[in-house]
Amino acid sequence: GEPSGPCVKTTIPGPKSLQMIADLDKIQFAGSIFYFTDIKNSLGNYIVDADGNSILDLLTQISSLPLGYNHPDLLKVLQDPDNHIAFINRPALAIFPTQGWPEKLTSSLLSVAPKGHTQVTTMACGACSNENAFKSTFMWYRNKQRGGAPITDEEHSSCLVNKGPGSTPFTIMSFKGSFHGQTLACLTTTHSRSVFKLDFPALDWPIASFPRYKYPLEDHIKENEAEDRRCLAEVEEQFEIYNKAGKFVAGVVVEPIQAEGGDVHASPEFFRELQRITKKNGAALILDEVQTGGGATGKYWCHEHFNLPDPVDIVTFSKKMLTGGFYSLPEFRPQQGLKIFNTWMGDPTKVLLLEKVLQVVKRDNLLKMVELSGKKLMDGLKDLSRRFPQHMQNVRGIGTFCAFDSGSQQKRDETFFRLQQHGIQPGPCGEQTIRLRPSLVFQPKHADIFLDILEKVLKEI
Amino acid sequence: GEPSGPCVKTTIPGPKSLQMIADLDKIQFAGSIFYFTDIKNSLGNYIVDADGNSILDLLTQISSLPLGYNHPDLLKVLQDPDNHIAFINRPALAIFPTQGWPEKLTSSLLSVAPKGHTQVTTMACGACSNENAFKSTFMWYRNKQRGGAPITDEEHSSCLVNKGPGSTPFTIMSFKGSFHGQTLACLTTTHSRSVFKLDFPALDWPIASFPRYKYPLEDHIKENEAEDRRCLAEVEEQFEIYNKAGKFVAGVVVEPIQAEGGDVHASPEFFRELQRITKKNGAALILDEVQTGGGATGKYWCHEHFNLPDPVDIVTFSKKMLTGGFYSLPEFRPQQGLKIFNTWMGDPTKVLLLEKVLQVVKRDNLLKMVELSGKKLMDGLKDLSRRFPQHMQNVRGIGTFCAFDSGSQQKRDETFFRLQQHGIQPGPCGEQTIRLRPSLVFQPKHADIFLDILEKVLKEI
Numbered sequence: 001g002e003p004s005g006p007c008v009k010t011t012i013p014g015p016k017s018l019q020m021i022a023d024l025d026k027i028q029f030a031g032s033i034f035y036f037t038d039i040k041n042s043l044g045n046y047i048v049d050a051d052g053n054s055i056l057d058l059l060t061q062i063s064s065l066p067l068g069y070n071h072p073d074l075l076k077v078l079q080d081p082d083n084h085i086a087f088i089n090r091p092a093l094a095i096f097p098t099q100g101w102p103e104k105l106t107s108s109l110l111s112v113a114p115k116g117h118t119q120v121t122t123m124a125c126g127a128c129s130n131e132n133a134f135k136s137t138f139m140w141y142r143n144k145q146r147g148g149a150p151i152t153d154e155e156h157s158s159c160l161v162n163k164g165p166g167s168t169p170f171t172i173m174s175f176k177g178s179f180h181g182q183t184l185a186c187l188t189t190t191h192s193r194s195v196f197k198l199d200f201p202a203l204d205w206p207i208a209s210f211p212r213y214k215y216p217l218e219d220h221i222k223e224n225e226a227e228d229r230r231c232l233a234e235v236e237e238q239f240e241i242y243n244k245a246g247k248f249v250a251g252v253v254v255e256p257i258q259a260e261g262g263d264v265h266a267s268p269e270f271f272r273e274l275q276r277i278t279k280k281n282g283a284a285l286i287l288d289e290v291q292t293g294g295g296a297t298g299k300y301w302c303h304e305h306f307n308l309p310d311p312v313d314i315v316t317f318s319k320k321m322l323t324g325g326f327y328s329l330p331e332f333r334p335q336q337g338l339k340i341f342n343t344w345m346g347d348p349t350k351v352l353l354l355e356k357v358l359q360v361v362k363r364d365n366l367l368k369m370v371e372l373s374g375k376k377l378m379d380g381l382k383d384l385s386r387r388f389p390q391h392m393q394n395v396r397g398i399g400t401f402c403a404f405d406s407g408s409q410q411k412r413d414e415t416f417f418r419l420q421q422h423g424i425q426p427g428p429c430g431e432q433t434i435r436l437r438p439s440l441v442f443q444p445k446h447a448d449i450f451l452d453i454l455e456k457v458l459k460e461i
Numbered sequence: 462g463e464p465s466g467p468c469v470k471t472t473i474p475g476p477k478s479l480q481m482i483a484d485l486d487k488i489q490f491a492g493s494i495f496y497f498t499d500i501k502n503s504l505g506n507y508i509v510d511a512d513g514n515s516i517l518d519l520l521t522q523i524s525s526l527p528l529g530y531n532h533p534d535l536l537k538v539l540q541d542p543d544n545h546i547a548f549i550n551r552p553a554l555a556i557f558p559t560q561g562w563p564e565k566l567t568s569s570l571l572s573v574a575p576k577g578h579t580q581v582t583t584m585a586c587g588a589c590s591n592e593n594a595f596k597s598t599f600m601w602y603r604n605k606q607r608g609g610a611p612i613t614d615e616e617h618s619s620c621l622v623n624k625g626p627g628s629t630p631f632t633i634m635s636f637k638g639s640f641h642g643q644t645l646a647c648l649t650t651t652h653s654r655s656v657f658k659l660d661f662p663a664l665d666w667p668i669a670s671f672p673r674y675k676y677p678l679e680d681h682i683k684e685n686e687a688e689d690r691r692c693l694a695e696v697e698e699q700f701e702i703y704n705k706a707g708k709f710v711a712g713v714v715v716e717p718i719q720a721e722g723g724d725v726h727a728s729p730e731f732f733r734e735l736q737r738i739t740k741k742n743g744a745a746l747i748l749d750e751v752q753t754g755g756g757a758t759g760k761y762w763c764h765e766h767f768n769l770p771d772p773v774d775i776v777t778f779s780k781k782m783l784t785g786g787f788y789s790l791p792e793f794r795p796q797q798g799l800k801i802f803n804t805w806m807g808d809p810t811k812v813l814l815l816e817k818v819l820q821v822v823k824r825d826n827l828l829k830m831v832e833l834s835g836k837k838l839m840d841g842l843k844d845l846s847r848r849f850p851q852h853m854q855n856v857r858g859i860g861t862f863c864a865f866d867s868g869s870q871q872k873r874d875e876t877f878f879r880l881q882q883h884g885i886q887p888g889p890c891g892e893q894t895i896r897l898r899p900s901l902v903f904q905p906k907h908a909d910i911f912l913d914i915l916e917k918v919l920k921e922i
């Protein structure tokens with residue numbers, strides 16, 4: 001079974017990890033590695049590193065493990081010989097899908113589709129999910145612009161050499177602080193940290209401010225409402241500037257919570273108003289739920305907390321969903337093959353595993369568990385923040401998707417380092433934030449263990 | 462065992478496939494599907510479709526199956542319980558790699574590295590492999606430009622809003638007719654067919670002509686040499702134009718054979734001269750071996766046929782390698798973490814399977830087999846082309862990576878359709894080309910079966 005708590009025997013990373021990092025560094029740059037892992041001995045919420053340290057994992061492979069390590073039900077999927085053939089015969093899904101594929105999509109991805117969504121396209125990671133959401137948006141916008149007119153020869157020939165009218169001047173609006181992936185178009189919409197963007201070319205696409213609230217929220221209602229209005233005015237302004245310049249804004253991409261940029265939350269009202277403004281401008285609203293989706297907020301999709309009046313146009317996912325992809329409204333279907341296309345179009349084995357994950361989530365009521373554990377976490381974090389205001393501020397979260405600030409980058413790094421040495425693996429994000437990204441099997445008792453150690457660390461600093 | 466030949470019972474696609482296509486079409490656009498497959502009953506070179514037709518597969522999931530269907534050695538990888546944990550615990554490889562990972566890279570990808578390459582980075586598909594090859598090139602070029610000067614605050618802050626100097630005006634040169642993937646930057650370097658590009662924005666990056674030879678080559682030596690010179694002059698010209706305009710050409714991306722654009726071959730001399738010109742201009746040469754790599758040309762990397770004087774700067778791969786990724790010279794290593802980065806950075810289970818594929822290729826001498834089967838194929842195709850010159854022209858190929866033209870798109874489509882109805886699955890490419898992309902277990906006897914049926918089809922037309 002799972003250990004009853006973290007167990008640390010060496011500094012982290014320990015000598016074995018350091019040796020392995022040196023080995024890997026001969027083959028590729030290894031400077032971002034925290035430590036090597038002993039996956040075989042990892043279980044549930046605990047990751048074991050190469051030096052035998054057992055660490056309570058609140059980062060879970062950058063928020064991508066839905067059921068923790070070595071979940072017995074997932075193991076069963078691999079033990080079933082009928083499933084083995086799927087793993088050794090990867091199909092080109094958009095040309096030669098395997099029989100049973102529509103049923104698999106229905107029993108997995110469509111069974112948790114956001115409200116109003118009947119269409120889903122699989123991809124292999126968050127970046128190609130967003131890139132293809134952008135492409136779907138551009139096609140849709142251009143078709144509206146064409147108004148049924150046929151595609152001209154000039155469009156066909158000009159796009160081959162990257163020129164108009166076939167290549168369009170369309171843009172996607174994004175928000176300061178956002179993160180949408182690290183291919184070049186995704187990077188154009190990413191603004192969280194310069195390390196991701198420096199030295200790379202970027203497209204001239206509009207950018208608006210994302211709200212930055214004062215906490216605790218209940219004490220700053222007026223100011224935060226004004227902050228929403230300021231940002232939404234920028235959105236309107238960017239629409240006007242870019243549309244007037246002929247760089248038509250076909251879509252707006254936004255995270256329900258800016259996860260990489262420091263767990264920056266915005267109000268349901270902000271998102272409702274954003275949807276209204278986007279619609280008014282004839283553009284599509286793309287919700288990037290790559291990190292927020294998959295259950296950690298207590299619902300499958302974070303934006304379900306926002307009570308939006310209309311379904312979102314496109315919702316992208318990856319990470320905890322195991323497969324990348326996106327839901328989109330029917331009007332975003334391509335009118336032709338090969339436009340939303342690549343060799344594999346995802347990987348059916350990831351959907352096979354996802355199907356089992358969703359069964360477990362339902363059977364074990366894991367979204368309810370997220371709610372309970374999340375409440376425990378939030379209550380504990382708020383309490384610690386009141387007691388150690390010099391080390392912890394701006395506690396925020398939905399479900400177990402929680403974060404707090406440390407006051408400075410140096411203090412965050414110290415908190416992070418000390419937690420690690422005590423056998424807690426948190427995640428850093430933004431300038432001075434600690435984010436928590438446990439998997440869906442994180443229980444209230446794990447929250448207690450974490451909170452105890454965090455208190456100890458805060459006393460040490 | 463494998464069937465002794467194709468066996469067709471229905472039209473292709475048959476009624477069951479048509480029903481499944483209709484089912485899938487309720488969930489997503491299904492217009493590019495050829496037929497649904499019965500993977501369980503597929504074996505070796507034969508794919509079985511949902512209607513029970515057994516088809517000799519010369520397309521192999523868009524050239525992505527190295528060992529055909531249900532290879533017994535790959536099945537063993539799945540049957541080994543020690544391997545199961547890798548499939549259910551996907552790591553974030555650039556932060557928490559699993560112990561043994563450097564050794565796995567060494568025994569798999571590095572064991573077949575192109576000459577001079579010691580560095581490899583895994584990715585998850587061809588598109589992110591190319592996107593990250595471009596990014597590596599931009600960083601390298603910018604660092605040369607900086608000449609050791611520190612990165613300024615202005616660079617950091619400007620890139621966050623997609624502006625210079627932090628965002629660079631750098632470009633990648635590509636060739637008419639090329640295909641490098643379908644994310645937006647990859648699409649900017651793709652020029653094979655308008656369907657891939659229409660309606661999407663593109664960057665202003667330089668494009669040069671790729672040689673278009675007259676066949677048979679031995680009868681057109683002078684003309685083809687002149688064609689090389691014409692294209693290389695365009696490369697020089699594009700360097701000059703873009704560099705002078707400050708849109709510095711940091712790299713040139715090229716396929717060893719333009720595979721999607723119609724199997725367009727260029728001479729070893731062309732590639733050697735291209736390498737010289739690229740180097741002279743301080744740019745990087747990126748060889749996109751996503752489709753040509755993995756053994757189908759009789760060598761692991763098609764560019765090994767070119768006798769280049771220096772190692773290529775970056776070689777990208779995916780498809781038959783099962784994992785995406787790229788080899789790069791040490792000077793292309795990032796100087797900082799998170800720049801060549803994403804959540805998963807590939808998938809160790811694909812490398813586990815690749816390791817076995819490479820063992821089988823070596824044990825069974827499959828590259829030698831490719832050579833033999835390729836010779837048989839080429840001889841047969843050339844013979845048929847002489848006998849049916851109105852239906853088949855410009856036979857070309859290296860190893861089993863073969864193609865021929867049909868004279869017109871309509872004739873190609875007819876040849877393609879009739880081959881399919883006779884139980885042969887070829888691939889279309891370019892305007893009027895049939896491409897052959899069998900896996901590495903394709904034997905001379907399979908070439909015979911294909912050539913017999915092709916002859917029958919050519920007589921029917």
Ligand code: FES
Nearest residue numbers: 125128585586589
């Ligand atoms: S871009 Fe998503 S897997 Fe390659």
